[in-house]
Amino acid sequence: EVQLVESGGGLVKPGGSLRLSCAASGFTLSTYSMNWVRQAPGKGLEWVSSISSSSIYIYYADSVKGRFTISRDNAKNSLFLQMNSLRAEDTAVYYCVGTIDYWGQGTLVTVSS
């Protein structure tokens, strides 16, 4: 059974940093492009970032470009999102997504003073 489990969310002050992790099991992460998608409380889905299987191609939403960095460790079957200079509008549940098929349960990031 495929499982994607996010961790690293929490409460952080504006301007702070967090690093999200996504651990994959039952799923060979190295063969798939991976993505982060977020959902602000009571709002719709927003694509955040994508990374190709070999990390050659990386894309970011304009709203996070220059502040967030996506990376992966295929040997450890893991995906990461380093989030710097966090803003209140980054408050959301962050989902790890394998291609478009596989979704984690999400981790909540709250940016508030």
Place this chain on the structure above:
Amino acid sequence: AIQMTQSPSSLSASVGDRVTIICRTSQAIRYDLAWFQQKPGKAPKLLIYAASTLQSGVPSRFSGSGSGTDFTLTISGLQPEDFATYYCLQDYNYPWTFGQGTKVEIK
């Protein structure tokens, strides 16, 4: 970025009804559109990809159609477990963009 216009934003329907949700894109995206179902507090679930291909395990009452700029999700014979919010997603190019969502409620 490709703009997505999803309609309606909400609808009320009864069990057994046929429901249609529309997604229009600001430019042609071939067949590169997916549909998701999301229930409160849960992650989205992929229903349809490549505009009309049913994801494994998804009931056949769900169907998708369209190409280019106009796409439709149809639920033929709404079931109690189908009351949820539905989103379209274009993965034709980056940035990926989602529709605004359609909340399907019980009449």
